[in-house]
Amino acid sequence: xxxxxxxxxxxxxxxxxxxxxxxxxxxxxxxxxxxxxxxxxxxxxxxxxxxxxxxxxxxxxxxxxxxxxxxxxxxxxxxxxxxxxxxxxxxxxxxxxxxxxxxxxxxxxxxxxxxxxxxxxxxxxxxxxxxxxxxxxxxxxxxxxxxxxxxxxxxxxxxxxxxxxxxxxxxxxxxxxxxxxxxxxxxxxxxxxxxxxxxxxxxxxxx
Amino acid sequence: xxxxxxxxxxxxxxxxxxxxxxxxxxxxxxxxxxxxxxxxxxxxxxxxxxxxxxxxxxxxxxxxxxxxxxxxxxxxxxxxxxxxxxxxxxxxxxxxxxxxxxxxxxxxxxxxxxxxxxxxxxxxxxxxxxxxxxxxxxxxxxxxxxxxxxxxxxxxxxxxxxxxxxxxxxxxxxxx
Numbered sequence: 001x002x003x004x005x006x007x008x009x010x011x012x013x014x015x016x017x018x019x020x021x022x023x024x025x026x027x028x029x030x031x032x033x034x035x036x037x038x039x040x041x042x043x044x045x046x047x048x049x050x051x052x053x054x055x056x057x058x059x060x061x062x063x064x065x066x067x068x069x070x071x072x073x074x075x076x077x078x079x080x081x082x083x084x085x086x087x088x089x090x091x092x093x094x095x096x097x098x099x100x101x102x103x104x105x106x107x108x109x110x111x112x113x114x115x116x117x118x119x120x121x122x123x124x125x126x127x128x129x130x131x132x133x134x135x136x137x138x139x140x141x142x143x144x145x146x147x148x149x150x151x152x153x154x155x156x157x158x159x160x161x162x163x164x165x166x167x168x169x170x171x172x173x174x175x176x177x178x179x180x181x182x183x184x185x186x187x188x189x190x191x192x193x194x195x196x197x198x199x200x201x202x203x204x205x206x207x
Numbered sequence: 208x209x210x211x212x213x214x215x216x217x218x219x220x221x222x223x224x225x226x227x228x229x230x231x232x233x234x235x236x237x238x239x240x241x242x243x244x245x246x247x248x249x250x251x252x253x254x255x256x257x258x259x260x261x262x263x264x265x266x267x268x269x270x271x272x273x274x275x276x277x278x279x280x281x282x283x284x285x286x287x288x289x290x291x292x293x294x295x296x297x298x299x300x301x302x303x304x305x306x307x308x309x310x311x312x313x314x315x316x317x318x319x320x321x322x323x324x325x326x327x328x329x330x331x332x333x334x335x336x337x338x339x340x341x342x343x344x345x346x347x348x349x350x351x352x353x354x355x356x357x358x359x360x361x362x363x364x365x366x367x368x369x370x371x372x373x374x375x376x377x378x379x380x381x382x383x
Contacts, residue, residue, distance in 0.1 A: 041364050
């Protein structure tokens with residue numbers, strides 16, 4: 001009637017497990033309470049900057065589907081005035097900060113070196129200088145001060161607050177020493193613009 | 208013969224009285240009695256109650272998270288007040304906060320969401336086990352890093368899920 005060792009071992013293990021479960025059960029039997037909080041959902045704002053050309057009147061966001069857009073400041077129906085040696089012509093765009101950010105959201109817009117393309121093989125572009133400045137309105141561009149040539153770092157507007165608009169003026173100047181060969185020529189000028197968020201959140205940026 | 212009967216009756220009465228007197232002698236032994244009031248056993252209490260949580264911006268101003276839209280550079284803090292009730296001479300409990308069911312959203316490289324932090328009235332991180340009733344504050348921060356570039360995470364959203372605060376009594380010396 002000897003009990004095999006394996007059965008004894010199994011019996012001991014079962015007893016140990018039972019004791020263990022009973023001990024755990026004792027711990028679970030102590031009091032506990034629970035409360036649940038739901039912080040909610042954090043949502044990011046849009047980054048929408050709207051541009052309006054003058055004199056073209058065209059308007060569009062700077063980006064559509066995360067792709068940069070192109071805005072015509074002049075058209076055949078809304079051309080700039082004729083340019084003569086030593087003088088300037090002006091064009092401008094309205095910049096609207098249309099962000100729906102919950103807090104402060106200031107932006108600046110920077111215009112950098114333009115690409116000047118001569119039309120019909122001319123050389124007019126070699127004698128043009130493009131500069132930019134801020135003004136209170138498009139009609140104030142010709143009298144605005146602080147024009148900066150668009151080379152190197154270019155020109156950056158002052159901060160444009162959420163919901164606010166600003167006017168960025170462009171001045172195209174023809175060198176007084178331009179040869180007569182450029183008369184009647186035309187150029188196409190492409191101005192890259194870059195909008196940046198300023199660190200304007202309360203107490204500065206987190207890092 | 209009648210007199211004899213009367214005498215017998217009187218003797219019986221006398222014997223009964225003597226017996227009664229003898230019994231009275233037993234009642235005269237020392238005796239004492241008293242009563243004790245065992246008292247009322249009162250149970251302690253263990254509870255955790257969460258008040259309404261509050262979101263604040265980097266300047267400490269309250270914001271409505273249902274309508275507030277974050278931008279890079281925002282640092283929002285969620286603060287949750289908890290009232291901890293712990294009574295009982297051998298009461299001790301651990302308070303643990305866990306964040307569950309949080310959703311995705313936002314590039315992980317652009318945001319930092321901290322785990323719930325539990326602090327006492329002095330602002331120090333609590334040390335479990337707690338042994339007395341107290342006020343505890345839980346906080347979570349959401350940082351939208353200002354290093355976020357281009358238009359990354361525009362219109363992104365993240366559900367922070369549930370924050371569960373569990374207060375569990377722990378075994379103390381003297382408890383079964």
